[in-house]
Amino acid sequence: MVEEAERYRRELHVHCYRMLGSYTEAEDAVQETMVRAWRRAETYEGRSTYRAWLYKIATNVCLDLLAKRKDVVLSEAPMSDVPWLEPYPDDQLPEELAVARETIELAFLAVIQHLPARQRAVLVMRDVLGWPAEETAQALEMTVASVKSALQRGRGTLRKHLPERRSEWAAAVEPSAEEKLVLKRYVEASLKADMGTLAALLREDALQAMPPSMEFFPGRRAILEMWAPVMSGQEAWGEWRALTTTANRMPAVANYVRRPGEEHFSAVNLDVLRIEGGLIAEITTFPPATLASFGLPEKIFE
Missing domain, CATH: 1.20.140.160 (PhyR, sigma-like (SL) domain)
Structure with a gap:
């Protein structure tokens, strides 16, 4: 039994x-x-x-x-x-x-x-x-x-x-070719801190949530304003790397950063994207602890 x-x-x-x-x-x-x-x-x-x-x-x-x-x-x-x-x-x-x-x-x-x-x-x-x-x-x-x-x-x-x-x-069981292309462009723009391309990939009414923090960013402008200090400018965290995956039948990417003076890239988060009509409608960002269930590493060494 x-x-x-x-x-x-x-x-x-x-x-x-x-x-x-x-x-x-x-x-x-x-x-x-x-x-x-x-x-x-x-x-x-x-x-x-x-x-x-x-x-x-x-x-x-x-x-x-x-x-x-x-x-x-x-x-x-x-x-x-x-x-x-x-x-x-x-x-x-x-x-x-x-x-x-x-x-x-x-x-x-x-x-x-x-x-x-x-x-x-x-x-x-x-x-x-x-x-x-x-x-x-x-x-x-x-x-x-x-x-x-x-x-x-x-x-x-x-x-x-x-x-x-x-x-x-509703019937989809894996990300479509269009969704995979959007994910690819999202990753490339993120690694280059290309805020113009990132803005173009977001719907004007895009949403970003960050469980478990309860933080919520409604609209393209709010999302970009939150990203800007982290990715570019004097407060930029460092050099970025990414590993793509899929979660909940949607495209996803694990993000890593190597801060100045460090030898490895440390996990920052996991972004799961909901894409509609070739644009990102929603981003749900999870903490690095969730990467273990995906078999993804906490650190990347190069």
Whole structure:
């Protein structure tokens, strides 16, 4: 039974990540799911698939964890209100599942973090996992009517706060050729501190959030004003290097800097880009601690 449960570890991790918004907390949740499944093995009666039984346990583990969190108020900048938000490495997504961008990208995750816990669980189980209302109600110990009501409210929140053009790239499972080209230009301009090119790559209404700091920069001008002292001028940090990757089905880049007098480049952050129409619409910048899950180094030596 333990070996059977291990077969589903990776997809359960993605499920817990959607529920919690945190890669690290999802790891803890999956481990607790495995422990509970082992302890309660005799309670599995075969009325549902073993996979569904594990998902029920995992969902309830997440609900237990969410009960310990303080509620957050949904603002016009959802990602700035979710300090625990972390990126997910694409190369760790289960190969056996076609994980579409619309169910894993950061904008979706940030918005559903603001839903009440059971409403979030209903939305994920119904619209992401595709569970019937009856099975969802049984797993969450709710009535079918309350499940349908929770789903309607959750969908309404998504429509209000998610990007308008999101449906156009819903089926994507990896960055497009256009997105890769924009990432390449973004990296090249960043390394050269080419503020003109960086400005041209940003939408006028671009947003940048920096979990867990809660910092938020709305608009191209605010972003450029924040970047300028770091990249050029008397306050410039030093020489930059970059390693590209993908996170949450979007292009991403790990940034490193070598300050004057240092022999190596140290990790600064990870930028995950949301690109629309050939321009950067959103940048979510994560601290260097997140690089470990991507298998990226803390330091680069040359």
